[in-house]
Amino acid sequence: MGGLKFDKWGYEVNTASDACISAINSFYHQVLSYGRERSAIMEALAHDRNCVLANVFAAHSHDSSDPSSVHVHLQDAKARLKQASKYEKAVFDAVSSLIAENRDDDVALELHSKLLEDFPRDLVSLKRAQILCFYMGRPDLSLNLVQKVLPQNEQENYIYGMLAFSLLETGRMADAEKAAKKGLQINREDSWAQHALCHVLQHECRFKEAVGFMEECSKSWNSLSSFMCTHNWWHVALCYLEGHSPMRKVLDVYDHCIWKELERNHAVPREVYLNALGLLLRVYLRGEIDIIEDRLKILAGCLTNQDLWYLEWHLDVLTVWALASTGEYGKGEDLLKGLRSRISKMSNKKRRVMQGGMLLAEAMYEYGKGNYSRALELLGPDFDANRCKAIGASDEQLDVFNEVWYVAMLNTGRAAEAIKVLESRTEKREGVPFMWRLLERAYSMLGRPEATAAREKAKHLEDTCFK
Incomplete structure (x- = not known):
């Protein structure tokens, strides 16, 4: 028997079960707080397996972890749409567009925007829409969405x-x-x-x-969640690294707060690997290869598992580098081949958006092999990692690829080109010792006297960042 209840936003849900609504509200909390217990949505279905809203959320929650159950939950929701509230129907349409096999991002965003116009207090739908914008590389659209619903929240x-x-x-x-x-x-x-x-x-x-x-x-x-916990620790480690704290502090965070997350049975490995790779690449670029060599080999060994491929472009790009840098050339080529195949099957519009990500993956493979000239050729003379946002990465996560570009220029003797971009970089963000060390190296390669000032600036920052 159906009934009418209200969720925490005050929107109508067709269920007679108070326990179902309570579980849905718990699910909302887990999503917004980045909690580990998103399985709360399955409790909602245990109390009312016919609830459209619970089935829709269950389908979305299992989209990557259990694709076979996605269809079942969506079909169960669709079969009862006639009895669903206007709110439930709007959520069904928006979520269905997100998990469609040939998803059209623009359509999915339009449906979420319409949902939020009608139901502006639904912050879980706002979160979904913002994540979509993130993978579209459109933070401007994300900002527009949150500003539209802010007056009601x-x-x-x-x-x-x-x-x-x-x-x-x-x-x-x-x-x-x-x-x-x-x-x-x-x-x-x-x-x-x-x-x-x-x-x-x-x-x-x-x-x-x-x-x-x-x-x-x-x-x-x-x-x-595994992502949020390790990602926050990744930021801590990166602050230690950029501020020239002792390397042991960086690696302590890696060992005890990022890698150790894999020991938790309910961790989501891909998210741990993403943060682990992003940190080790930064250390690698700073020339500390010997102290991370064993860690990187273990990590790359795990990433030969193809179950971890094609889940996120950002992860794939980093994985290609890790495989190449540890001599797993065959596996790296296999991953690149698969990425090229996926690009070829995209719509023309999506292919244009992702082409930069594909070139970045190929460049990272060459960089990992030590083919710096080829990596530079692929990145191009005016490379800007922020143009690759569609791989699903923040500005801070993307910045490591700018560092790859700088180091590759220096490794191929292109000091004059490196000086131009490094001087611009230090003007905008002057408190990073590593950038001044790169600038010092570039000046020294050309015998320019500015090397002394760059060295002194770097030394001052190294001595004072954490004082």
């Missing part, structure tokens, strides 16, 4: 973390810091707001402040 938990991330991804760092701090006033344990504030502090080279803030916040991270 001005005192709501989690809204300001979402606002802050969109602001920082569009370069509005001061506004992002204000939004993140407002979110933390509402909920000090909002991990996405914590993460956004760390982004800002890190971008502004306030490394010591960022580490102190995040390590204090880490007391609340045990309940977070």
Whole structure:
């Protein structure tokens, strides 16, 4: 027997079960807090297997982990759509567009935008829409969405973390810091707001402040999903690295807070690997190859498992580098071949968007093999990693590929070209010692006297970042 209940947003759900609604609300909390217990949605179905909304969320939750169950849940929802509320139908349409086999991102975003116009308090749908924008490489659209629903959610938990991330991804760092701090006033344990504030502090080279803030916040991270927990620790490690803290601090974070996550049975491995790879590549570029060699070989060995391929472009790009840099050339070629095949099957519009990601993957393979000239040829003379946002990476995650470009230029003797981009980089973000060391190297290669000033600047930052 059907009935009418209201979820935490105050929107109608066709169910007679209070327990079903309670489980749906718990699921909302898990999504917005990046919790580990998103299986709460299955509890909703245990209480009412006919609930359209619960079936839709179950389908979306299993989209990557259990594709066979996706169809079952969607069909169960579709079979009862006539009895569903207007809200449930809108969610069904939006989610169905997201998990369609040949997804059209523009259609999915349009349906989510319409849903949020009609139901602006639904922050879970806002979160889904923002993630979609992230993979489209369109932080501007993400910002528009959150700004449209903000008037109806001005005192709501989690809204300001979402606002802050969109602001920082569009370069509005001061506004992002204000939004993140407002979110933390509402909920000090909002991990996405914590993460956004760390982004800002890190971008502004306030490394010591960022580490102190995040390590204090880490007391609340045990309940977070594998992605959020390891990603927040990745930011901590990156602040240590960019601020020239002792390498043991960076590797302690890798060993005990990122890699160790794999020991938790319910971890999602791909998300751990993404953060692990992103950190080791940064260390590798700083010439610390010997101290990470064993770690990288173990990591690359795990990534020969093709079950971890083609889940995320960002992960694939990093995996190609790891395989090549550890001598797994055959596996690296196989992964590249698969990526090329996937590109060829995309629509013309999607193929154009992802072409930069494909070239980046091929360049990272060549870089891993030590073919720096070929890597540079693939990246091009005007490379900017931010043009590759559609691989599903933030500005901070993408920046490592800019570093690859700088180092490749120096490794191939193109010091004059490197100086031009490195001088521009240090003007915009002058507090990173590694950039000054690269600039020193470039000046020295040409015998230019500016090498002394660059060396002194680097030394000063190295000595004071964490003082």
